[in-house]
Amino acid sequence: MTRFLSLVFLLRGLLAVFAALLIGSVLILAAGADPLTAYGTLFQGAFLDYWGFATTLQIMSPLLLAGLAVVLPLRAGLFNIGAEGQIYIGALFATVIALYVPGLPGPLHILLCSFAGALGGALWALIPALLKAYRRINEIIVTLLLNFVALHFVSFMVGGPMMEPGAPYPYSPEIPESLFLPHLLPRTDAHAGVLVGVVIALVMFAVFHRGTFGFSLDTVARNPDAARYAGISVERHIIVAFLVAGAIAGLAGTFEVLGHRYRLFHAFSQGYGYDGIVVAFLAGLSPLLAIVSALFLAGLRAGASIMQRAVGIETTVIEAIQGLVILFVAVSLAFRYRATEVGRALRRRQEVERALDAESEERES
Amino acid sequence: QDFRAAVVLPGSITDQSFNQVVYEGLVKAKERLGIEVAFSEKVKQADQVSAMSDYARRGYDVVIGAGGEFTAAAERVARQNPDAMVVVINGAPTEGIATFNYNNPHFGYVLGYVTGRMSETGNAGIVGGQEFKAFLDLVEGFRKGWAAGGATGEAMVTYTDDWDDVAKAKEATLNLINQGADVVMPYLDNGSVGVIQAAEESGIWVAGLFADLGKSVPETNLASTVLDFSEATAQAIQMAHEGTLERKNYEFDVGSKAGYLGTLHSSVPEEVRAEVEAIIAEMQAGTFEM
Amino acid sequence: MTEYKLLLDDISKSFGATRANDRVTLAVRPGSVHAILGENGAGKSTLMNILYGLYRPDSGRILVDGREVEIHSPRDALDAGIGMVHQHFMLVTQLSVVENIVLGMKRLGLQLNLAAHSRALEELSQSFGFDIDPWAEVGKLSVGMQQRVEILKLLYHEADILILDEPTSVLTPGEIGPFFDLLRRLRDAGRTIILITHKLDEVMAIADRVTVMQDGKVKSELSTEEADTDMLAHLMVGREVMVRVRHPNRSPGATMLRLEKISVADARGLPALDVVSIDLRAGEVLGIAGVDGNGQAELARVIAGLVPAQSGRLLLEGVDITGAGVAERLQRFGIAYVPEDRHRDGLVLDASVAQNAVLRRYRSPPFARMGFFRPAMIRDHAQRLADSYSVRMQSVDQPIRFLSGGNQQKVILARELDGEPRVLVVAQPTKGLDVGAIEFVQSEIIAQRDRGVAVLYISTELEHLLDVADRVGVLYRGHLMDVLPAEDASAERVGLLMAGVAPQRAGAA
Amino acid sequence: MDLLNLQTLTDMLGTSLRLSVPLIFAALGGVLSERSGVFNIALEGKILAGAFGAALGAFLFNDPFGGLLVGILFGMLAGSILAVLGVSLGVNQIVTGIAINLFVLGITAFLSRIVFGAQANTLRLPGFKPIDLPGLSSIPVIGPVLFRQDLMVYLMIALAILVFLFLYRTPWGLAVRAVGDNPAAADTAGIPVHGVRYGCVIAAGGLAAMGGSYIVLSQVFLFSEHMSAGKGFIALAAVILGRWHPLGALAACLLFGMFDALQLRLQFNYQDVPHQFFQMLPYLISILALVGLVGKPRPPAAIGRDYRREAK
């Protein structure tokens, strides 16, 4: 019984997905399609199909990086809603280097673009960081507002100075082919950006788990007064956290350009920065779990559009189901095993058993 | 018969505007030709390539991107899938794909001319979602027509930055009206409704571009051209079905089956109607110079 | 008629493996003051939190006036006429004093009439000599002031059963007297009072009966008439306690830390410390007395480097350290600091005991190497500190939040004393400690002094201060009134200085 | 640009007000819920839910009041989800909010296609008519702006004042503020922390929904998919800019509406300047306003934190 219940708890995330899909199937039925086929296609399309899985990986790259850009400042108690804007500025910087700095060997040029992208994101993040550190201005609102500024600025750049001459739509010229990121799966759009994301996640995990810097960030978040007392410069940590996060988000934008889009488009990010927030929180702010949650969300996205195409239901249904899935998964994760009534009951039961064991041992001796 | 056609749409198929019309073209083709069709709506820009290549890989014979913003993606998909026929409706001429286009300056000119002839204040307002080539071409034509029609003021442009925000489109229009515009023209998706409402409430004219507003708001509609993307879409599919579709640009001028002058308001005098007819005839003859 | 106003019957409560209350029974007579004594971590606060509805007991029942009551929340407790002053203040620091006090009161009506309440409050507080501005934001008040707010809140609510969990830990002797008079009046009016304190003379002065707890169990219960402080101390700690450890050092060394005309501004920009000069010598304990809020906090913080000096210089063995940061002062100059507010400054409550034990040195060897922790080192270190300071806890990996107040204080002391400091600034080090622990801490401080450390000992608890200080300075409104040698520092003389009465113009120390 | 022209000024102010009203309703909800310590990133979804409810109600009852009622109900429903998950179950409030936004976006579009079908965009739902306050409305410039508005605008002004009075002049408001700053302390003072949060979050749903209802019942008289168009996020920004104070938030929304209106106008007065620069204007001004305001904004101390008694 105990074991069974523990298993239920362990699998609660999966169960939640099932529950959400179950409710979603009502919508699918209402839309006149067969839920089983629909879901079959979704899963198959996202994870088992060569092309579909490639799409999953391709979507995962910006999601994971944006997620990490949210996780890191949150360790220091700072909320970065601005990954979206940092993605834009990062992509802009990278594209500028890609288009206007000629004559470099490919790999070096890619490196330089990535550096520029990271720098762009970091600089954009520096604004809220400085305002927060030295003026105590709420970083949530500043990062949020800066997203719109970045969006419009990139829109201006690709519609004006950087626009490809004669293009039907605002976008920049294509970057040289030597700058295309290597592909993970041949002939697909799955590019190496996701690998960089995974590596960053692993490094972050190590630093959070064992690094003194991770502890400094934690301390700043948990008790800034104690942090000062411990000799930690709260201001400096706010700035460093934001700079690194901005750089990571900037990389997300860079890899979108170098790995997938090959040009800078107007309004290209479509909310990856905001998706990053979901990734971060579904992962419970753990960089390792962010890999899982980004994969999950990316799969859901990729699979959902494949399912929509294959089964022919309208996107509105899919959107509603995505909301349900996130909602249910979030609920399930909130049930910390130990904090629930069931968990408490189980523990009490174990204690009683231990007491009984102890008694019988006493009697025997 | 296993000919299959797919359309990828940026917006919602119920927007009463571009997306809905293209979608209707797909349905039309299905009925006419008895073929299998599929569509993806609300496809974000980042997913354009994967959506189109997915269809191409799964053996769809023709894959259509709805709108100029698909041009770059379509080009790539065509490169990667040489077998598939990739089409962009309202896209710029591009190598490797078929594009179906309207002579935007001409359509703009015709609308500008009629409304410019009728305007009392001499000012027009155009509400757009974003800046892009097809729109700018149209505006340029409109302005020339507007001046040629004898209007003395300006044709002002405002961008709402959101194709679907009805409330903002309405406010933008009210502002244009307040600046003296007595003719407004929407170039939006869901947002068009807001422009029409503002015109109705302020008792000024609206000019329709895509759909014949003379049918839905006959009182307010001064002039409409019809860019019948549904016909364009259906034609594209039909040509692909027949095997006559080439990877080149097809352009519709005013007065074709897929794009023509719609209803003019009953108060538009005969002489004006005659002038427009003459202009359109010149356009069709290819002798028209703006 | 029932014999007991309140009966806690066979209460047990465990936190994980800790049995914080183990079949505790406590009977309190109506119209009496009942004290609860016990070492740090004995389970006193837990028991009171159960009574107040903050914790749910694992078993046992609560009877008020002979009737069993279900107390599931503080609301139930308040409705049953129970009020409480919490050991860790339960105040909304962002709100004003009067708002805090009326919060949760019943029958406030539709409109909040704060002005009327503030007048009533002022009357009440003046009736026993508390000087409190009802409109002040609580977060801006000193700890001592906050304690007064907690007490006022309880009194203002006119509870029938008053629980006071260490209510006097940062009050001055001058305030405790009138406060106790008030408690006596309340008792005589039929109210029932439960008092938790570590000050044995307070118990003797005011309590009718005493319950002594140890390790979560009731060890004994007796009437104060049959007890004295030594006996209580013995009962509590299980051995003899040397209550006084007075042996001043008559031959201190050279000046270690010199404050030259230091001024510090408070949050509003007003001078909190006004041109203070101090010479602190190696091997001496300089006691700083004063009513809480007269600049002690700023004095400590400016030495530790937590607030900048507005003017003046700080010299350590002649080296100007005015511009040095917190970490530099600790690591390079050996200035250790035990802050007065352990929850605000001293600890990261969500971090483990082990992490808190190295809070100020976690970046340096041997605890970290190349930016990464060496967890084994840290745990061993924490375990060693915990053992030598007999910190009561489950393990060093436990979040320090769950340690009792006294044990948290021990961790801080252990951490700061361990680094072989040259200067030791301790603020309110004995606050909340039991007598055994106080004895231990004071002897540790004396030991540091004898090692040649310069100690600045800030406390509002005058008798403890006089026990260890070699010299006593008194702060009043940011001025250093006078510095007296230990033998001249009688409670009366210091008390006068604390009230701002200067016998003669005092020079710098 | 001739801003000095009185008519132009009146129109500008009118546009500003109309663009601000939905924001203000939502921001008032945001203030209430965040003051009780619950993050409300779900404002966007609640506006949309309210808009759909209003359209549905007006469609079914053929009456704007019916619409408003159903709209509020839908918003409170969305609020209840946030309350149950974010307050009772302790699910992270931000994830919950984002999930609610996504879900509402999908489900309203889905249902709107079922209910309104193809006529969704051509429908003219019954709406509120402007009420002229005689005398007052003929004051130049501000008269038509302030006193020739419909019921919803007057309701909004009343609600802003009510929320202010509630928060700062009543014992319940004190309780809300205490819960948002220090739930543990509020709890020990006998305040039902979860109860207070439930009340605030559900009321916030109703308020934000009124913003959505305004768009439908007073502005465009139809429902279109995703018609909230990011207003919830702007309202959220206004809550912060207004420092969690109902009147501050109101002022912030007005500021925002004003610069949005100005932006629309500047665009065609300066057709040579890239329009994106004007579009950035409201956001840049808000940032500048934040920087320029003196004193530190102080968010409710316990915002976003789950409160559980024994987890102390």
Ligand SMILES: Nc1ncnc2c1ncn2[C@@H]1O[C@H](COP(=O)(O)OP(=O)(O)OP(=O)(O)O)[C@@H](O)[C@H]1O
């Ligand atoms: N919430 C909690 N979770 C885990 N352990 C706890 C919790 N609260 C108290 N404890 C443990 O229960 C024991 C009793 O603590 P309690 O606070 O009741 O002691 P106390 O007698 O009030 O001590 P002090 O005199 O230091 O205040 C301690 O060992 C403490 O660590």
Ligand SMILES: Nc1ncnc2c1ncn2[C@@H]1O[C@H](COP(=O)(O)OP(=O)(O)OP(=O)(O)O)[C@@H](O)[C@H]1O
């Ligand atoms: N492992 C780490 N990785 C990254 N940054 C760190 C790490 N440890 C500390 N820091 C931060 O980097 C800065 C430099 O750290 P260091 O320990 O050298 O500070 P310091 O020399 O004591 O300077 P100060 O006392 O002026 O803060 C500090 O702000 C510190 O908080």
Ligand SMILES: [Mg+2]
């Ligand atoms: Mg205690």
Ligand SMILES: [Mg+2]
């Ligand atoms: Mg240092």
